[in-house]
Amino acid sequence: MHKDFPSRILFHPSIRPIHHTFGPLATRAQLLQAFLLQFQPWKWHDGKELQELKEELARLFPAGQVSLFDTGRGALLALLRALELAEGDEVILQGFTCAVVPNAIIAAGGKPVYVDIHQKTLALDPALVRAAVTRRTRAIICQHTFGIPADTSALRLICNEKDIALIEDCAHVIPDGENGKIGMHGDAILLSFGRDKAVSGVSGGAIVTRHALIAKRLCEMEARALRRSSWHILNLVGYPLRYACAKMMWPLRLAKAYLHGLRLLRLLPPVLRKQEKAGRAETELFRMPNACAILTLEQLRSLTTINAHRRSIAQLYGAVAQQEHWESPKGALLSPALQKFPLFVKNAESVRQKLKSRQIYLDDGWCGAVVNPRTVNERAVGYCAGSCPNAEDVSQRILTLPTHPTMTRKQAETLLDVLGKMLHTTGT
Numbered sequence: 020m021h022k023d024f025p026s027r028i029l030f031h032p033s034i035r036p037i038h039h040t041f042g043p044l045a046t047r048a049q050l051l052q053a054f055l056l057q058f059q060p061w062k063w064h065d066g067k068e069l070q071e072l073k074e075e076l077a078r079l080f081p082a083g084q085v086s087l088f089d090t091g092r093g094a095l096l097a098l099l100r101a102l103e104l105a106e107g108d109e110v111i112l113q114g115f116t117c118a119v120v121p122n123a124i125i126a127a128g129g130k131p132v133y134v135d136i137h138q139k140t141l142a143l144d145p146a147l148v149r150a151a152v153t154r155r156t157r158a159i160i161c162q163h164t165f166g167i168p169a170d171t172s173a174l175r176l177i178c179n180e181k182d183i184a185l186i187e188d189c190a191h192v193i194p195d196g197e198n199g200k201i202g203m204h205g206d207a208i209l210l211s212f213g214r215d216k217a218v219s220g221v222s223g224g225a226i227v228t229r230h231a232l233i234a235k236r237l238c239e240m241e242a243r244a245l246r247r248s249s250w251h252i253l254n255l256v257g258y259p260l261r262y263a264c265a266k267m268m269w270p271l272r273l274a275k276a277y278l279h280g281l282r283l284l285r286l287l288p289p290v291l292r293k294q295e296k297a298g299r300a301e302t303e304l305f306r307m308p309n310a311c312a313i314l315t316l317e318q319l320r321s322l323t324t325i326n327a328h329r330r331s332i333a334q335l336y337g338a339v340a341q342q343e344h345w346e347s348p349k350g351a352l353l354s355p356a357l358q359k360f361p362l363f364v365k366n367a368e369s370v371r372q373k374l375k376s377r378q379i380y381l382d383d384g385w386c387g388a389v390v391n392p393r394t395v396n397e398r399a400v401g402y403c404a405g406s407c408p409n410a411e412d413v414s415q416r417i418l419t420l421p422t423h424p425t426m427t428r429k430q431a432e433t434l435l436d437v438l439g440k441m442l443h444t445t446g447t
């Protein structure tokens with residue numbers, strides 16, 4: 020137990036772990052809202068905030084029509100259904116992605132075609148995309164990995180030439196006017212409000228599109244989508260509170276046992292379920308609960324502050340990376356509001372393991388595999404080993420550093436200090 024216990028250390032940030040996934044967006048404002056929502060069941064399913072969230076998103080993406088679903092993966096499935104893929108139609112996506120993306124393609128009746136990434140952006144390499152387009156290609160999903168802008172201008176040209184749809188996957192970033200061309204070239208934009216995304220409502224997803232026919236089909240699907248149970252919503256709303264408790268228990272060394280207990284009691288639903296790791300998406304579409312819209316809306320209205328925080332921490336990492344000659348994708352050094360800051364290091368897995376003894380947890384589920392997390396059956400999601408060598412290389416060497424709103428600058432400095440010493444001794 021910490022020697023200063025029980026003084027104010029329970030709330031002292033320096034005694035908390037440094038992490039990616041430990042309630043990263045459970046800010047004080049979100050905790051207060053989540054607490055109040057526990058006692059306001061009439062707000063869980065329906066309410067004015069769903070409409071307000073749509074209006075807020077339409078303001079961020081002018082002229083776009085917004086449809087909401089209960090997850091980003093659900094929103095992507097709805098969009099691909101709206102494209103009315105025929106069996107065997109191909110959808111291009113990048114290597115180094117999350118399993119929910121190919122799963123949505125498969126569930127919509129399409130075939131995922133993986134194209135390699137450029138290590139500068141961790142996004143699709145347009146030259147390789149051009150070579151991969153066939154008569155059966157219906158769409159390209161362009162992922163702005165961790166918020167690094169992908170080359171959407173080049174992809175837009177290909178899509179115009181070949182008459183295919185460009186989907187911008189903005190699950191990791193919500194642009195605020197200072198993120199280059201993110202969100203400007205896509206026929207449709209995918210957003211996620213999951214637990215560790217750009218902003219979080221614990222769960223939620225949206226499609227913004229300027230295409231009237233696609234918007235109409237999505238709107239019909241949204242109207243027919245099923246409701247989640249009240250128990251499910253209560254569980255979602257409890258997530259920030261449970262992590263706040265876990266953080267308070269951290270100095271007492273009880274947090275891990277507490278979280279393990281919560282998982283056994285199914286009070287912490289996994290981000291990815293077993294069948295999703297085996298290539299099977301949930302095929303029903305669900306409505307976004309109003310409770311999640313309330314949480315998302317509050318963070319979206321603070322987007323400028325959240326993105327400024329992310330930029331400032333990413334700039335700190337970038338400055339030290341350049342000074343120490345650590346390798347990093349060039350796109351990450353252009354000061355976008357990154358969801359996390361990527362470095363390439365030798366023995367990345369061993370560095371992550373060693374950092375744990377310093378209470379630094381950098382396994383974010385985006386390491387060790389081309390289709391993440393590493394427990395995914397890559398054959399089941401249509402990935403053929405060896406087909407994306409850059410993505411395979413990145414997956415082995417990547418080490419990401421957190422930038423989320425509950426990560427303090429002091430913690431970022433501590434992380435850089437510990438990491439610097441470790442990389443120096445291991446000669447990485």
Ligand SMILES: Cc1ncc(COP(=O)(O)O)c(C=O)c1O
Binds near residue numbers: 119190
């Ligand atoms: C690149 C990417 N796209 C889409 C999604 C789907 O988001 P959600 O978790 O809200 O289903 C995720 C996250 O899982 C993701 O990482």
